[in-house]
Amino acid sequence: MxxxxxxxxxxxxxxxxxxxxxxxxxxxxxxxxxxxxxxxxxxxxxxxxxxxxxxxxxxxxxxxxGGINPRPDIRVAEERPGMAVVDGDNGMGHLVMSRAVELAIEKAAATGVAWVGTRASNHAGPASLYASMPIARDMIGLYFAVGSANHLPPWGGIDMLLSTNPIAVGIPAGAEPPVVLDMATTVAAYGKVKAKAKRGEQMPEGWMIGFDGRPLLDPNRAHEGFLLPIGGYKGYGLALVVGLLAGTLQGAAMGRDVVDFNKDHVTLTNTGQAILVLDLKAFGDPAAFKEAVDRLVRDIRGSRRLPGVDRIWLPGEQSHERRKAYARxxxxxxxxxxxxxxxxxxxxxxxxxxxxxx
Incomplete structure (x- = not known):
C-alpha cells in the first residue's frame, strides 16, 4: 500500500x-x-x-x-421524536451531514430508531464517513444521498435523470473491524472516473458506455456517455428509490432538478441526504450483537475460496487496512x-x- x-x-x-x-x-x-x-x-x-x-x-x-454559502445557518426545519429534516442553508455538505448524524444519534438514543434528512445541502464526500459515525455509540448507521450530478439514465434510455445515488451502512462489531458497506448504485462512482482522469489512467470496461451503446474507457470522454447501474435494471430501480428517499422526501433536488456541480459553480444544488440510525440497545444486548457479528465475519473470512483467491474480504475491511497503512x-x-x-x-x-x- x-x-x-x-x-x-x-x-x-x-x-x-x-x-x-x-x-x-x-x-x-x-x-x-x-x-x-x-x-x-x-x-x-x-x-x-x-x-x-x-x-x-x-x-x-x-x-x-457564490455557489456555496460559507457561513450557513444550519437549522432543524421539521421535527418529531423519531425524525427531523435539517435545512443546510446551502452550506458545505460535510457540515450539514455532520449535524444530521449528530441529531439522529441523539434521537435514536431516546427512540431506538431515528431518521434525519437534509435539504439545501451540498456534496459531502464519501457516504461511509457518515454511516460509520454512529458505530462509536453502539448504533447502526444507514446513509442515503442524491448524487451531485446526473450520470445515469433510466434503464434503456439516454436522458440523464438519475445519479450515482449512494448507499452506506455501518454496523458495529466486537474484536473485528466494523462492517461498513459503501456503494454507489452505479458500477463506479463518478469520483472514481475523475480520479482516473487525474492519474491519466483508462477506466475498466463496464464502468461507462457511450451514447452509441459501446464501452467507454477514456475518463476524459466521460461526457460522451453515462455510468452503468449495478445489476442492470435492478440498479436503476435502486438509484430511483434512493433518490426519492434522500431527495424528494426532504424537499431536495431529484431528477431533472439536480444541478451538475462539476460544471455549474453558481447555482444552488439543494442536495439531499438522509441518515437512519438504529440503537443496538433498543434491540437487545449490544455486546451479544457484536459477538454475533464477529462470529459471522470469521465464518465468512474463513469460508472455502475459489482457486486463485487469496482472501475473502468483508465490506469495509480493505478501507480499514488502508487506513492503518496510510497512517503509518x-x-x-x-x-x-x-x-x-x-x-x-x-x-x-x-x-x-x-x-x-x-
Missing part, C-alpha cells in the same frame, strides 16, 4: 492543515473549516480518493463563485494533483501543501 513512482506521500495531518487553510481563506469560519478538513482528510486516509482533497479545487471554486506510511497522492494544489495555493493566498520528504 505504499506509493508508486508517480505519487507523493503526505500525512493526514498535513492534508487536513492545508485544506483547513484553503477553506478559511475562502471564507469558512475556523471551526467549520477544521470540521470539513478533517472529514476530507479522513476520506483520503481510507482510500476514498475520489472524495478527498481532489475535490478541494471544486469546493473552493463554488464557495468563491503516509497517504499517496498523484504527483499531478500535488502540483495542481501548489499552483492553486498561490491563487488562494495560502502556503502550499507540505509533503513527506522523498
Amino acid at each position: 505504499g506509493k508508486d513512482n508517480k505519487s507523493v506521500l503526505v500525512t493526514a495531518e498535513q492534508l487536513a492543515d492545508f485544506i483547513d487553510r484553503a477553506l478559511q481563506a475562502s471564507g469558512l469560519p475556523s471551526a467549520d473549516a477544521a470540521c470539513v478538513a478533517a472529514l476530507m482528510a479522513r476520506a483520503d486516509l481510507q482510500g476514498s480518493d475520489g472524495h478527498g482533497v481532489i475535490r478541494l479545487p471544486q469546493y473552493v471554486k463554488r464557495i468563491r463563485a 506510511e503516509g497517504i499517496p497522492l498523484p504527483a499531478e494533483i500535488v502540483a495542481e494544489l501548489r499552483e492553486l495555493a498561490g491563487q488562494w493566498g495560502v502556503d502550499p501543501l507540505q509533503v513527506q520528504p522523498s
Whole structure:
C-alpha cells in the first residue's frame, strides 16, 4: 500500500492543515473549516480518493463563485421524536451531514430508531464517513444521498435523470473491524472516473458506455456517455428509490432538478441526504450483537475460496487496512494533483501543501 513512482506521500495531518487553510481563506469560519478538513482528510486516509482533497479545487471554486454559502445557518426545519429534516442553508455538505448524524444519534438514543434528512445541502464526500459515525455509540448507521450530478439514465434510455445515488451502512462489531458497506448504485462512482482522469489512467470496461451503446474507457470522454447501474435494471430501480428517499422526501433536488456541480459553480444544488440510525440497545444486548457479528465475519473470512483467491474480504475491511497503512506510511497522492494544489495555493493566498520528504 505504499506509493508508486508517480505519487507523493503526505500525512493526514498535513492534508487536513492545508485544506483547513484553503477553506478559511475562502471564507469558512475556523471551526467549520477544521470540521470539513478533517472529514476530507479522513476520506483520503481510507482510500476514498475520489472524495478527498481532489475535490478541494471544486469546493473552493463554488464557495468563491457564490455557489456555496460559507457561513450557513444550519437549522432543524421539521421535527418529531423519531425524525427531523435539517435545512443546510446551502452550506458545505460535510457540515450539514455532520449535524444530521449528530441529531439522529441523539434521537435514536431516546427512540431506538431515528431518521434525519437534509435539504439545501451540498456534496459531502464519501457516504461511509457518515454511516460509520454512529458505530462509536453502539448504533447502526444507514446513509442515503442524491448524487451531485446526473450520470445515469433510466434503464434503456439516454436522458440523464438519475445519479450515482449512494448507499452506506455501518454496523458495529466486537474484536473485528466494523462492517461498513459503501456503494454507489452505479458500477463506479463518478469520483472514481475523475480520479482516473487525474492519474491519466483508462477506466475498466463496464464502468461507462457511450451514447452509441459501446464501452467507454477514456475518463476524459466521460461526457460522451453515462455510468452503468449495478445489476442492470435492478440498479436503476435502486438509484430511483434512493433518490426519492434522500431527495424528494426532504424537499431536495431529484431528477431533472439536480444541478451538475462539476460544471455549474453558481447555482444552488439543494442536495439531499438522509441518515437512519438504529440503537443496538433498543434491540437487545449490544455486546451479544457484536459477538454475533464477529462470529459471522470469521465464518465468512474463513469460508472455502475459489482457486486463485487469496482472501475473502468483508465490506469495509480493505478501507480499514488502508487506513492503518496510510497512517503509518503516509497517504499517496498523484504527483499531478500535488502540483495542481501548489499552483492553486498561490491563487488562494495560502502556503502550499507540505509533503513527506522523498
